[in-house]
Amino acid sequence: MKNxxxxxxxxxxxxxxxxxxxxxxxxxxxxxxxxxxxxxxxxVLQLYANxxxxxxxxxxxxxxxxxxxxxxxxxxxEFTVLPYIFGTFxxxxxxxxxxxxxxxxxLFLISYVVFVVLAAVDFYxxxxxxxxxxxxxxxxxxxxxxxxxxxxxxxxxxNFGAYSIPDTGGWLLTAAGILLFLVVLKxxxxxxxxxx
Amino acid sequence: xxNKFVKAIFTIALGSALLTSCKPKNSSDAVSGDAxxxxxxxxxxxxEFYNFVSGGFSGQLSVYGLPSGRLFRVxxxxxxxxxxxxxxxxxxxxxxxxxxxFVPWDDLHHTELSQTNGEVxxxxxxxxxxxxxxxxxxxLKTFKxxxxxxxxxxxxxxxxxxxxxxxxxxVAGTRFSVPADYDNGDVAINTYxxxxxxxxxxxxxxxEGEMDLAFQIxxxxxxxxxxxxxxxxxxxxxxxSCYNTEQANTLLEVNASQRDKDFIMAVNWKKAxxxxxxxxxxxxxxxxxxxxxxxxTHTATSxxxxxxxxxxxxxxxxxxxxxxxxxxxxxxxxxxxxxxxVGSGKLAALIPxxxxxxxxxxxKDKKFEGEYGGIPVVKYEAALHGEVQKPGLGPLHxxxxxxxxxxxxxxVSSEVVKWDIKSLKVLDRVPTYYxxxxxxxxxxxxxxxxxxxxxxxxxxxxxxxxxxxxxLAQSAQIFDISGDKMQLILDFPTIGEPHYAQAAPADxxxxxxxxxxxxxxxxxxxxxxxxxxxxxxxxxxxxxxxYMTSIRSHFAPDNIEGIKLGDEVYFHxxxxxxxxxxxxxxxxxxxxxxELLIMPGETTTLKWVxxxxxxxxxxxxxxxxxxxxxxxxYVRVSPAGSxxxxxxxxxxxxxxxxx
Numbered sequence: 001m002k003n004x005x006x007x008x009x010x011x012x013x014x015x016x017x018x019x020x021x022x023x024x025x026x027x028x029x030x031x032x033x034x035x036x037x038x039x040x041x042x043x044v045l046q047l048y049a050n051x052x053x054x055x056x057x058x059x060x061x062x063x064x065x066x067x068x069x070x071x072x073x074x075x076x077x078e079f080t081v082l083p084y085i086f087g088t089f090x091x092x093x094x095x096x097x098x099x100x101x102x103x104x105x106x107l108f109l110i111s112y113v114v115f116v117v118l119a120a121v122d123f124y125x126x127x128x129x130x131x132x133x134x135x136x137x138x139x140x141x142x143x144x145x146x147x148x149x150x151x152x153x154x155x156x157x158x159n160f161g162a163y164s165i166p167d168t169g170g171w172l173l174t175a176a177g178i179l180l181f182l183v184v185l186k187x188x189x190x191x192x193x194x195x196x
Numbered sequence: 197x198x199n200k201f202v203k204a205i206f207t208i209a210l211g212s213a214l215l216t217s218c219k220p221k222n223s224s225d226a227v228s229g230d231a232x233x234x235x236x237x238x239x240x241x242x243x244e245f246y247n248f249v250s251g252g253f254s255g256q257l258s259v260y261g262l263p264s265g266r267l268f269r270v271x272x273x274x275x276x277x278x279x280x281x282x283x284x285x286x287x288x289x290x291x292x293x294x295x296x297x298f299v300p301w302d303d304l305h306h307t308e309l310s311q312t313n314g315e316v317x318x319x320x321x322x323x324x325x326x327x328x329x330x331x332x333x334x335x336l337k338t339f340k341x342x343x344x345x346x347x348x349x350x351x352x353x354x355x356x357x358x359x360x361x362x363x364x365x366x367v368a369g370t371r372f373s374v375p376a377d378y379d380n381g382d383v384a385i386n387t388y389x390x391x392x393x394x395x396x397x398x399x400x401x402x403x404e405g406e407m408d409l410a411f412q413i414x415x416x417x418x419x420x421x422x423x424x425x426x427x428x429x430x431x432x433x434x435x436x437s438c439y440n441t442e443q444a445n446t447l448l449e450v451n452a453s454q455r456d457k458d459f460i461m462a463v464n465w466k467k468a469x470x471x472x473x474x475x476x477x478x479x480x481x482x483x484x485x486x487x488x489x490x491x492x493t494h495t496a497t498s499x500x501x502x503x504x505x506x507x508x509x510x511x512x513x514x515x516x517x518x519x520x521x522x523x524x525x526x527x528x529x530x531x532x533x534x535x536x537x538v539g540s541g542k543l544a545a546l547i548p549x550x551x552x553x554x555x556x557x558x559x560k561d562k563k564f565e566g567e568y569g570g571i572p573v574v575k576y577e578a579a580l581h582g583e584v585q586k587p588g589l590g591p592l593h594x595x596x597x598x599x600x601x602x603x604x605x606x607x608v609s610s611e612v613v614k615w616d617i618k619s620l621k622v623l624d625r626v627p628t629y630y631x632x633x634x635x636x637x638x639x640x641x642x643x644x645x646x647x648x649x650x651x652x653x654x655x656x657x658x659x660x661x662x663x664x665x666x667x668l669a670q671s672a673q674i675f676d677i678s679g680d681k682m683q684l685i686l687d688f689p690t691i692g693e694p695h696y697a698q699a700a701p702a703d704x705x706x707x708x709x710x711x712x713x714x715x716x717x718x719x720x721x722x723x724x725x726x727x728x729x730x731x732x733x734x735x736x737x738x739x740x741x742x743y744m745t746s747i748r749s750h751f752a753p754d755n756i757e758g759i760k761l762g763d764e765v766y767f768h769x770x771x772x773x774x775x776x777x778x779x780x781x782x783x784x785x786x787x788x789x790x791e792l793l794i795m796p797g798e799t800t801t802l803k804w805v806x807x808x809x810x811x812x813x814x815x816x817x818x819x820x821x822x823x824x825x826x827x828x829x830y831v832r833v834s835p836a837g838s839x840x841x842x843x844x845x846x847x848x849x850x851x852x853x854x855x
Contacts, residue, residue: 057774
């Protein structure tokens with residue numbers, strides 16, 4: 001059992017997984033879409049691995065009404081480490097093709113899931129921080145009102161409807177996770193004692 | 197002479213009688229059941245066409261949607277507009293500069309959209325100034341007047357701003373012949389025949405739209421009225437209607453209606469170009485202004501030019517030919533194929549249609565009946581395709597639907613008449629309310645008309661709308677012309693007095709790269725303030741420059757002290773917003789000019805000379821945000837010689853000044 005090597009198909013899937021991690025470096029991972037009567041065309045905040053994109057300036061301009069701190073890429077250490085993390089994930093995926101041990105793949109999947117959970121907690125923490133830490137001198141103060149966008153899904157914040165959903169990169173990362181899971185599933189469930 | 201006068205009066209009286217006799221009892225008689233549906237554009241839906249309508253004596257250009265008749269925008273062109281700061285802000289003042297100095301009003305009669313290969317291309321729209329002769333170019337990415345060029349040797353630029361099929365030239369023709377600017381103008385008025393000259397101008401249009409007065413052609417003194425370029429086979433020719441070939445200088449309504457026929461002047465401008473290459477043009481000393489708007493500095497510049505190249509129509513053969521045309525022709529319209537030229541004699545009871553092929557043949561075979569001021573006059577019949585018989589009274593203008601039909605307006609009999617260009621048969625007629633002048637079919641003077649709607653622009657409305665005292669609205673009426681019969685579907689009042697108008701498919705202009713805001717990074721205004729940290733106030737003698745920013749919902753600075761009586765204060769306001777539809781306004785109490793409306797990323801300057809000591813509020817005039825009403829500030833004005841120091845701030849109360 002100890003030296004079980006993975007199949008050719010699994011190696012191909014790992015290659016694809018590596019490519020997905022690499023691709024996630026260049027497209028936005030997450031998006032928060034905002035809609036309001038005054039913005040029929042909508043506004044969007046896009047979170048890349050390395051920066052905040054989309055209509056940041058316009059959203060910052062609007063947030064001063066409620067006293068929300070302005071968003072700047074350099075204020076988030078995550079944007080400096082995330083590219084390396086995804087890069088490393090990509091390299092690990094490729095490395096696993098040569099290591100070719102199913103246990104190693106399982107370990108990687110578990111650490112990836114842990115990473116996703118931590119990332120979600122981190123994202124929630126920032127959302128909470130920005131949604132609650134409001135300037136007491138702001139022009140608009142609604143008692144008890146916080147402006148924390150949802151972790152995922154829809155929430156109405158005053159005149160804005162906020163949709164927090166994965167963007168292209170998020171789907172690539174999701175696909176990477178699914179592929180890793182498939183590899184693990186295949187190697188543990190459908191490959192019976194290939195060497196004994 | 198008296199007989200003619202009586203005849204003319206009789207004609208008009210008869211026309212009016214006809215008008216009353218065929219007038220329906222009420223408007224519902226003229227509107228059938230599905231009209232409302234055809235003109236209805238649901239809230240939130242876009243119109244099919246943009247309609248660029250001349251404002252006449254308002255001097256501006258209005259933009260309507262078709263078929264809804266909704267007004268979108270009034271673009272200031274030749275008249276000042278305090279609402280938009282046009283002619284009031286320091287940056288726009290040079291746009292209205294002329295050889296006569298700053299001219300705050302004019303009369304915009306005709307609009308013409310730029311064309312490529314004879315088709316409307318949605319880049320620019322041109323407009324003419326009738327009083328102090330000029331041509332303006334409006335950029336359709338910004339819907340802003342980008343350039344104005346003055347025309348020397350002219351009085352009343354009426355036969356303008358018509359263009360050639362690739363917008364090579366935009367032309368102008370003088371309505372009033374006058375002594376040339378390069379000759380002595382201080383002569384007796386009754387020396388018209390010897391001293392007064394006509395000049396028609398050819399203004400070259402460059403790739404980016406920039407205009408340049410390439411040459412003028414000097415002609416005998418007559419009144420040039422309207423014009424249109426040849427197209428297709430007649431590309432290279434331009435046709436100008438002219439009246440007062442009697443050369444009268446007083447009581448023209450009688451004295452200029454003597455001859456049975458006046459002329460349409462055919463101009464071979466390619467031939468004129470050859471003469472210029474051969475060095476036959478004569479440089480004449482004149483003065484005219486050329487004003488350009490710079491989108492990077494957000495500022496206009498005005499340059500006075502001193503020379504124009506003039507070609508003599510009598511001395512240089514084969515440039516100009518006169519085609520006799522009955523009774524003081526007004527409209528001069530060329531059909532989409534370029535073969536037929538329609539002249540509309542204001543007092544005629546028929547419409548002559550000339551053939552370009554026959555005209556070329558007549559010139560080749562020298563079928564001339566004589567000369568007029570040294571210009572050959574082609575025999576009427578030799579150039580004539582045929583006459584539309586009994587079309588109505590007082591034909592003015594003709595447009596085309598691209599399906600072989602022409603539509604002519606009749607002022608006296610107040611109607612639009614549809615007729616077949618080839619057979620010259622009248623096909624349909626509809627009344628207008630009342631006394632139609634110009635008409636417009638989208639693309640109707642181009643090679644490719646979009647013959648779905650026809651809009652008639654009426655001079656008289658009388659009982660059509662709720663009364664508003666002695667001065668009543670003028671109106672536009674939209675007809676559906678997609679079927680055999682013209683059908684009235686909507687009428688609506690217009691701004692100013694509408695003359696000629698043009699229309700283009702909405703998508704052509706909507707998708708031409710419409711500008712949403714100016715990039716602040718590209719703003720090269722000498723007094724730009726690119727962020728609140730750069731906001732400041734400086735003094736040079738009695739000139740005070742305020743480098744001010746506006747962003748929702750405050751100005752920086754918004755407290756200014758140390759202004760003294762006798763100071764000239766220049767508020768250079770930069771709108772820092774970088775989003776669509778977020779202009780800010782700026783107004784200050786006692787300003788003796790206008791307000792500023794500053795587009796996102798733009799810098800605009802208001803000059804303000806306080807007249808009294810005291811506290812002056814300033815505020816944002818364009819409802820920019822929920823806290824718009826908080827967007828305000830104060831300027832303290834102290835007596836001349838006061839020692840109050842010049843200070844400014846935003847967000848902090850200044851230390852109390854001691855005096």
